[in-house]
Amino acid sequence: MKDGSQTQQETDTQIVNILHPKEVCRVGCWNVRTLYQTGKLAQVLKEMDRYDIQMLGICETRRTGNGTRKLATGHQILYLGRSDEQHSSDVGLILNRKLGKCMLGWNPYNDRLLSTRFHSKFAKLTVIVCYSPTEDKEEEKNSFYEELQRAVEETPVHDVLIIRGDLNAKIGTNNEGKESIMGKHGCDVINNNGSRLVDFCLENKLLEAPSSSTKTSINKHGLHQMVTHKIKLTMYRLIKGGELEVKNRFTILKDEQELSIEQFNTALVEAGKKTLGLKKKKKEELISSKTWEMVELRCKTKKKILTAKSARL
Template sequence: MIPTMQPADDYGPPPDSLTTNSDRPRTRFLKTNCEIKLGFWNIRTMVQLSKTEQVVNEMDNYGLDILALSEVRWTGAGSQTLKKGSTILHSGTEKKKEAGVAIMLSKSASRALTKWTPINERIIVARFTGRQAKLTVVACYAPTNEADDTTKDNFYNTLQAVAKDIPSHDLVCFVGDFNAKVGSDKSYCPEVLGSQGLGEINENGILLVDFALTNDLIIGGTQFQHKTIHKYSWNSPDGRTHIQIDHILINKEWKSSLQDVRAYRGADVASDHALMIAKLSLKLKAKKNPKQKRNLPTTLKSSQTQQFVIGSTYSLQTGLRAWP
């Protein structure tokens, strides 16, 4: 089991809403027919205060409930209440300002938060409890495709341990910059991929697809038809290369709850990555009881029921006698 780390002392204890274990929070969060906007964005850095304010403003502009951030470059682990009532949870290295992940929450998402776990500078986990479901969001920042095999293996081994620790009934979303091109060839792994991917799969893409297949997940950005400009998430400095490396993975049993995934290029915080937004709307399936017996209509009177049974028995007996 992955231990839950406490926020850093520099930031003090988290607000009460971040530690509650209430099964029925006072919020419409995670309720059927209520849309949830889950964003994920590599912002390159958020060391400067002005950059943090920019991100908060963009979150508010796009009406996001949850925003997973990568390459935050904050040290340590902790939580802060920001302007406009949003809250940020973050996880980074102890001293070096490199990598770093965070999850920014709206007021309603903050009230629904029941647990969060800073794993390391590349993974942070948050769990939310709503009226009709529980949601676990895992914000990720994977090593680049050029990283050595040991670094990649360490990342995916840790991510697999996190996945194993998540309750099986949760709606689960792994989101962030995976530095993975999964390609446009759905036939490579139709259990995981849709037909709307871009380019050719790379080594990181193979690792991501294998992880998704192992954990019964689909890669959401490959499922929805959009213009190419709304699919790719990274632009090269010269503007000539566009690739799709930021992804959302969701468990298959909740696939129908994922309504859309696309890039929003209007959001600007001086990053070469686009803001990606996934729209979720809970779709719950009614459970049927196979042992439930079908009762006769209550409108039948007892005398009518007796006549029905006697008549049916007589017809059956008559039919048997007439059979040669």
């Protein structure tokens, strides 16, 4: 982490894995409008427990200063606000007890952006929480995306990267030429913030998560709703030499004018046999487990007879 970040010792971290192939982590994001009201934080924690959310990015907390705080419920909150004592914008991150032990450190960039890094045995996880300016604030948007780009570039290359937040963006439903980063389930017609977000994702090869909108969605009453996703680490076994072997097999056949389906299948089968080998059949046991139990019982019975004390004749 860079200057201003909290270190592993400061956050009292214990080595616990956040990403695991056999476990699912539920993460969320919510524009809470404010935490600068009595009882509002308790309401947010109750919703986290209700939806079984382990990590919740929050926007518009309207707190001042920055720091971490352990709550009586076992949750840990990271908050980042303005330094001029104005209660506006601001972002934060709430972790449950387990994920609080996974945290390696966090970096507050500004009142709209923070980055947090978590430990995992297979791959470290970096989570960026952000809150984009609205459509009419052009200069602030330029500064925001510059800082967001810096946060992405400072993320270690091999980390799993998740960006959560209210980006005030509508990306639309037209994904022509953008199939690698988005589907066709966007919201309304694309706006300026949406165009910036799409360009940002294309530049950094990021995938926009499928949801009703790229921001915390707003219902018909104008209230911000929580957006949640499940994440799980998927492991793939890499077999070295397989691709090269298949290429070599087809190189032998390149002089053929037409490649028949039989030649194609034969090349794949031969490459598979050489690279993966043949599956070995498991030898059947000649003596069943029931027979072994009877043998064991016989041995015990014989031992009792040999050790028994008999009366003298």
